[in-house]
Amino acid sequence: MITESDLSSYEPVVRTPVHGTYHDYDVFSMSPPSSGGTHIVQILNILEGYPLRESGHNTADTIHWMAEAMKLAYADRSQYLGDTDYVDVPLAGLTSKSYAEALRKDITLERARPASEIGPGEPTAYESPETTHFSVVDKWGNAVSNTYTINFSYGSGITVEGAGFLLNNEMDDFSAKPGVPNAYGLIGGEANKVEPGKRMLSSMSPTIVKKQGKNFLVTGSPGGSRIITTTLQVLLNVIDHDMNIQTAVSAPRVHHQWLPDELRIEQGISGDTVKLLESLGHTVVTNSAMGAIQSIMVGEDGTLYGGADPRRSTSSAQGY
Numbered sequence: 039m040i041t042e043s044d045l046s047s048y049e050p051v052v053r054t055p056v057h058g059t060y061h062d063y064d065v066f067s068m069s070p071p072s073s074g075g076t077h078i079v080q081i082l083n084i085l086e087g088y089p090l091r092e093s094g095h096n097t098a099d100t101i102h103w104m105a106e107a108m109k110l111a112y113a114d115r116s117q118y119l120g121d122t123d124y125v126d127v128p129l130a131g132l133t134s135k136s137y138a139e140a141l142r143k144d145i146t147l148e149r150a151r152p153a154s155e156i157g158p159g160e161p162t163a164y165e166s167p168e169t170t171h172f173s174v175v176d177k178w179g180n181a182v183s184n185t186y187t188i189n190f191s192y193g194s195g196i197t198v199e200g201a202g203f204l205l206n207n208e209m210d211d212f213s214a215k216p217g218v219p220n221a222y223g224l225i226g227g228e229a230n231k232v233e234p235g236k237r238m239l240s241s242m243s244p245t246i247v248k249k250q251g252k253n254f255l256v257t258g259s260p261g262g263s264r265i266i267t268t269t270l271q272v273l274l275n276v277i278d279h280d281m282n283i284q285t286a287v288s289a290p291r292v293h294h295q296w297l298p299d300e301l302r303i304e305q306g307i308s309g310d311t312v313k314l315l316e317s318l319g320h321t322v323v324t325n326s327a328m329g330a331i332q333s334i335m336v337g338e339d340g341t342l343y344g345g346a347d348p349r350r351s352t353s354s355a356q357g358y
């Protein structure tokens with residue numbers, strides 16, 4: 039039973055978002071215990087070295103670069119990410135441009151690297167110890183990007199008698215055993231093992247992108263392991279492929295999480311592209327819809343453009 043005095047002594051923990059840059063943009067997203075922001079920034083850093091804009095949206099080259107970068111990030115996730123109150127997460131290294139440059143050296147346009155050839159990398163510069171999403175922008179331009187989760191639908195399926203809320207089943211976001219996948223197929227190790235009081239890893243990626251210092255994109259998604267890559271693709275669709283926010287949200291998405299070693303695609307990627315990707319060695323699997331990303335883009339004159347994800351019937355974009 040929680041009493042009022044418990045609440046008055048409750049000190050909220052304030053965490054600094056993970057910050058990265060992508061071309062001329064500043065990207066702010068969620069820090070551990072979510073892995074989301076870290077890997078969005080890491081993947082953007084890797085992709086910054088490729089001409090995505092010239093290559094075009096969802097062409098075989100663009101998807102190939104994205105998949106190769108995604109695999110590397112998820113391999114690192116399996117080893118390094120966990121609650122920073124318990125483990126040293128090499129955040130500075132994982133999100134550094136020089137680490138991305140080193141990872142890029144092993145990516146070739148010739149072929150997909152099988153997952154068996156990939157493992158967690160060595161991000162330097164360790165920091166010292168120390169599933170529903172909504173995006174809101176108010177009339178002054180202040181922005182909130184919020185993802186919250188009880189893991190699966192209805193959490194653990196248990197309600198607290200008389201309290202009217204469900205208990206989560208977030209324990210599945212810990213790694214039960216090194217190398218054993220969780221419900222989303224994610225592999226983890228020591229950094230994300232269960233410990234008393236420790237918070238489980240997450241993939242939530244509530245993200246705000248600033249353009250020349252001003253809030254520009256507010257976005258985020260549910261979708262388990264696919265949250266990171268869903269959010270990433272909306273950023274790329276707007277920044278590299280000049281899409282309006284609704285097109286960026288609706289466009290077919292791809293996902294690679296290192297293991298299982300398969301490139302998941304939604305319906306709508308052309309058959310020719312799939313053949314080209316297969317010829318590079320990708321195992322392409324068509325999946326049902328991935329993610330449900332709710333996004334706002336702020337126009338130069340302050341106009342707010344909402345992009346609700348048609349993948350879920352509960353999505354909506356509303357003005358005020």
Ligand code: DON
Nearest residue numbers: 169187189240241260261262
């Ligand atoms: O925090 C996480 O990564 C998971 N608990 C999210 C689960 C989720 O997105 C389920 N909804 N589709």
